[in-house]
Amino acid sequence: MIDNGRRNLLRGAATLAVAAPVLATGGVALADPPRKGREPENLTDLQTEIKTYKSSGAWDTQIAAVADEALTYLKHRLRHGVRKPAVVFDIDDTALSTYDEETGTSTITGSGFGYYGPLWNYWAYEVKEFPAIAANLELAKYALGAGVDVFYVTGRRESTATSLNPSTFATTKVTIRTETIADLNAKGYTVADDAHLYLRPTGDTNASVVPYKSGARASIEAKGYDIVLNIGDQRSDLDGGHADRAFKVPNPMYKISWSGVAEAPGPGASATSSRTTSAKPGTSGWSVPCAQASATRSGSASVSGTQARSGRA
Ligand SMILES: [Mg+2]
Numbered sequence: 001m002i003d004n005g006r007r008n009l010l011r012g013a014a015t016l017a018v019a020a021p022v023l024a025t026g027g028v029a030l031a032d033p034p035r036k037g038r039e040p041e042n043l044t045d046l047q048t049e050i051k052t053y054k055s056s057g058a059w060d061t062q063i064a065a066v067a068d069e070a071l072t073y074l075k076h077r078l079r080h081g082v083r084k085p086a087v088v089f090d091i092d093d094t095a096l097s098t099y100d101e102e103t104g105t106s107t108i109t110g111s112g113f114g115y116y117g118p119l120w121n122y123w124a125y126e127v128k129e130f131p132a133i134a135a136n137l138e139l140a141k142y143a144l145g146a147g148v149d150v151f152y153v154t155g156r157r158e159s160t161a162t163s164l165n166p167s168t169f170a171t172t173k174v175t176i177r178t179e180t181i182a183d184l185n186a187k188g189y190t191v192a193d194d195a196h197l198y199l200r201p202t203g204d205t206n207a208s209v210v211p212y213k214s215g216a217r218a219s220i221e222a223k224g225y226d227i228v229l230n231i232g233d234q235r236s237d238l239d240g241g242h243a244d245r246a247f248k249v250p251n252p253m254y255k256i257s258w259s260g261v262a263e264a265p266g267p268g269a270s271a272t273s274s275r276t277t278s279a280k281p282g283t284s285g286w287s288v289p290c291a292q293a294s295a296t297r298s299g300s301a302s303v304s305g306t307q308a309r310s311g312r313a
Contacts, residue, residue: 067135086225090232091154096130109166118164125179158199214240
């Protein structure tokens with residue numbers, strides 16, 4: 001049972017967590033430069049910290065706080081009437097958790113917080129061992145039940161992929177679209193049809209995923225939808241506008257760079273960020289009042305950079 005004081009603290013933390021990355025400007029080096037004589041954080045200690053973050057329930061609690069804020073906003077908007085409402089979900093570490101692949105389980109080898117495409121593909125497309133993130137699943141179910149169209153915009157590619165069984169070393173060719181739809185449906189997310197799943201085109205070689213993701217949202221809007229909320233675990237899921245509000249859930253495991261520069265340290269939901277930045281025109285803003293929401297849906301991607309690991313996003 002959470003008392004009101006703790007609940008308010010939780011909500012405050014979630015608001016800070018979401019506002020900071022959404023309002024940050026692109027192209028600005030946010031990470032603190034190395035100080036002379038300062039040793040970087042120990043990698044093993046950081047991995048242990050992430051595991052504790054997961055096992056303690058703190059990670060899930062922070063995700064739930066973000067999802068709760070998003071749900072509150074969605075309900076508020078629906079009460080006031082939205083023509084053709086839609087919500088957009090990222091998939092990896094937003095709809096589904098890849099934590100078990102990062103760390104491994106007793107039966108399947110993990111990547112040790114690294115990334116090896118064929119092994120990741122095995123988890124994602126063959127054994128499909130990425131569980132649904134409960135709070136975000138509930139948000140998706142509520143949206144669907146309320147007549148809202150749910151779209152998935154993912155960095156997974158519109159292509160086939162090679163899956164490697166780490167026990168037998170057997171490889172399998174999988175079709176990413178087919179397996180992704182089957183998996184989302186099996187986990188409780190409903191993919192209405194092919195048009196509700198955006199996969200990154202094979203030929204998209206842009207260093208940043210932002211133009212593709214914001215372009216997908218623009219495509220949804222061009223069909224007459226009002227994207228009430230957009231939720232993801234990376235800034236690159238949220239930058240570029242074309243959503244009334246953007247919500248970022250925490251993910252300390254890896255970073256999909258959106259601009260090729262260092263980002264603010266710590267997990268997305270870190271409530272300890274003291275960095276203050278101003279909103280960038282065209283960027284979805286957490287602080288946009290409902291009455292002005294529709295006026296903000298005109299952003300265009302304006303950042304570029306590198307995406308070190310293209311398998312997940
Ligand atoms: Mg993701």
